Structure formats: C-alpha cells, structure tokens
Amino acid sequence: DPDRKTEVVLLACGSFNPITNMHLRLFELAKDYFHETGKYKVIKGIISPVGDAYKKKGLISANHRVTMAKLATKNSDWVEVDDWESSQSEWLETLKVLRYHHQKLLPPDATNSLEDAVPLTKLGQKRKREPNRHKPIKKRNQSPDIKSVPQVKLLCGSDMLESFGIPNLWKLEDITEIVEKHGLVCISRAGNNVQKFIYESDLLWRHKNNIHLVEEWITNDISSTKIRRALRRGQSIRYLVPDGVRAYIEKNNLYGPESEDRNAGVVLAPLQKYASDSKN
C-alpha cells in the first residue's frame, strides 16, 4: 500500500535543565516537516530527560527536571515525558534509550522482551510509582510488517549532531546504529554548518537519507543556559518557558549560583566511561 505512511515517534534526549519553549518548538517543527513530506505520520513525541549520573555542570535533580517537562507538556496532545532514562542509577548511552523506546513499540508477542534488549542498571532502587507504560501500538494485520512498526527517530538540534565529533563523547558503533537503524531529525538555524558537517563525515554521508534536516526560520535561541543565567540575575524568563514551568522554578527556587556549581570539575559520564573503557 503505497499510500500508507510510515509512523514516526520523535525522541528527544537532553538535560532539559530547564525545558524551554525552544525545546518544545523542536517537536512542532519536526512534526510539520514529516507531514509535509507526505510519507510520514508523527504519532508521538517523547521527552527523555537525562539521569543525574550524567554529571553535567549545573544539572539539577532529575525529579525537578521531569516535573517541569511534564508541566510544559500538559497542554500537548502528542508530546509526553518519559522518566525511564532518568530513573536509571547509571548514565545510559542515547542509543540504549532509543532501543528501549523502539522495543516498547513492538507488538507484545515480539520475541525479545524489554529486559533482554536493555539491561537495567538499577541496583535494588525502589521507585515510588510505576514507570510509564505506553499502550502498545495495535497492528493492522497479523504478519509482522516492517512498515507497521513505528520508527523512533532521535530529535535534536545541530549542537547534538556536531557533538558526534567530540572525542570520547560518542561511540562510533552507537552513532552508526542510530543513523542506520533509527534515524535523526536535526533542527537548525538557517545558515548553519550542519550540511557541511555531514558532508565531512563518511559515516553520516552514507546514511544521509536517514538524517532529516529541518531549517528553523524563526530564530529562537532560548537556551537553558541563558535561562539559568537570567534567573541568577533576577531577570524575567516569562514567555521563554511555559508559565507553569516558570512558576515551579520560582516556587522551588531551583536555579542559583550554588546549583550552577554542581558537578564543577567532575568529568562528564560518557567521557569518564570511555576513558576507563580504553584503559581496560
């Protein structure tokens, strides 16, 4: 059936420290892009905040970051927040998160169980509530058809794509599997270097059909770093983040000079991991 569209789930991984209107725009832009191709149908958006074990400077507790993301997506009928990644006790590679969400979308009678696909590293940690359980997508026919399983694509900005070039931040085989088996949707500002970056990488070039570039014409530079800076200086962040998020930050006094100093001097988890891997 050539008219049947491929279903797509957009997955955004990141600190969301805090979530901003810019993050939310990424989803809207990606969805519009896919719909305009006529070949895809975006059925869901997932925000997956990174775990505290990532050890990024200024990263506040995952509980708050997840709560703010949930407040931000309250009025969205298709974007939701998933806390599986953030509830792991160790940092998880982005590929593992992609695999996890992909597995979740497979029909219940699939041969691989969730546990086999992605071993959980929780060490007897008790969680207060059940993790999000998404309803499995119903199949249209009985036989397993590749097209009937939604594709999970990694949604990101050009900074993440270009971070592939930072030594020891990503494993080459991870990047390969991401672009080969899943796909990337990269939103960037007009006049960016992303196309050049892809051109200069043999790996990315080979899979460029699975790297969707979306140009954002409305310059929107609302970075979390700038939000945190404004908060430290007592400046207004209204209309840059959803109102519920702003109120929550204010009420809980989340960002200040002390929070910005968290993890100062600590090596980022992936860098730490790959440095010790190469030693062994």
Added chain:
Amino acid sequence: MKSRIPVILLACGSFNPITNMHMRLFELARDHLHHTGRYQVIEGIMSPVNDKYGKKGLVSARHRIAMAKLALETSDWIRVDPWESEQETWTETVKVLRHHYNESLRSLQCKKEFMKTQHPTETSAGDSLSCQHPVLPELKLLCGADFLQTFKTPNLWKEEDIKEIVEKFGLVCISRAGSDPSQYIKESELLSQFQHNIFLVREWIQNEISATQIRSALCRGLSVKYLLPDPVISYIAQHNIYTEQSERSSQGQLLQPLGLHSTRVTPLSD
C-alpha cells in the same frame, strides 16, 4: 533614600497577531529600568494600531484586541488599551502617548481625591499620598531597534513629533544581539541631544518571532505553538483569522502616515 520614578511603558504596533516576543519586550524593558535603580515600572500598555493604518495584511482591530487580551490574561501588569484602535482615523504615535499620559495623570488625581475622602483629617501638607508619590509618572515608548530606524524613512514621521517623543516622553528600545542602535543615535543630532532619555536594552536571548512569519506559517497550516500563547492560537483557529485573503488586504495601498504627510511614495518593508 531617593524614591524611584514611576514609569509606564507604552508599546504601539500592529500586533497582527501578538506574539511571545511582543510580551518579552515588556519584561526586558522592565528588568532594565529596575536595574538602573532609578525607576519603578508600574504599568505596561499595549496599543494596537487603528485599522485605518492601511498596512498590508492587517486584520480587524476587534480581533487584534481580543487576541492581545487573551495573551495578557496571565500578566499582572501589562494590559491592552483599545483607545487608539477606536479612533475615527489613524492617530500619530505622539498623540497616543499624550493621551495615555493625560490618562495616567487623571487616574493619579482620582486616586489622590479618593485617598483624601478616606483620610479627611490629614492636611494637604501631610497628605500620605503625596509622600508616597512625590514624583509624577513618566510614560515611555517601548519599541524595537528597527523602530528607531524608521525615523529616517521620508515622510513617515514629523520632525516635531520625534522631538516631542524623545524629549517629553522617552524611548525604551530593545535590540537584538548583533545590531547596535547607539551608532544610529550618534548619527542623528536630534536623538543625540536626548540620548539620556533613550534607553537601549540588549536582548541576548534571541527570540525573533516576527508576526509576518507567524501569519505565513498559519496560512500554510504549520504549527505556531510555543511562539504565541495557546489561547491566542485557539482564537485564531476558531475565527479563521489569517488566510491568504486576509494577507492581501490593503495590498497596494499607501500607509496612512505616508499618505498624510506628502505625495512622495516610499515602500515600507515589515
């Protein structure tokens, strides 16, 4: 301790439609003025332009006011004022400033009289209100840096109006990273003379949501979520306000101020 001068910020524009960026201008201006230590921003007023302005794609003031009201519902200090849009003809910005300034004096006077009725035993010398408000409020025009540059456009502004705006009222001018209006001020003798009354605020968090792009996105069925408040988006959808047809309104027509001042035609881009 010297008390702060109360300030009212007035933004004139099409607001066609209102966007998060418009509302950011107010927040940035307020932060900036407070940071100087000399001012206390007490109110923000948004004044959508009259339909008779003749700008291409301008939809009815009724809608533009309704959308602004929805957007400002959650703000405790900014409001939309329909006076300018309710006038018979297009009104020069300086007249809008004068009107709102007089209104602020009037309401201050009313407050004083009200306080006197509450405390009739106090003499005017020991009047508690005059102790609290020894200084009259100042009304300043809030705008973007590109607004400053329109002063250069032939026949768009009367010289004496510009002078009154910068001398009697003042400007709070928000510019985006990368543009520097201070240069432009230096080049203009008039603006240089009153530069103490022109506040330049740098917007470091770029958020250039142009209403033109918004209308274009809406016509194409693209999402504008998180660029405008949700209630405004619902309103636009409900009333089907922005269409290819609405975009063509006033096409080829001369902007009202250009028509008034001279026969010389200068195309004005958005």
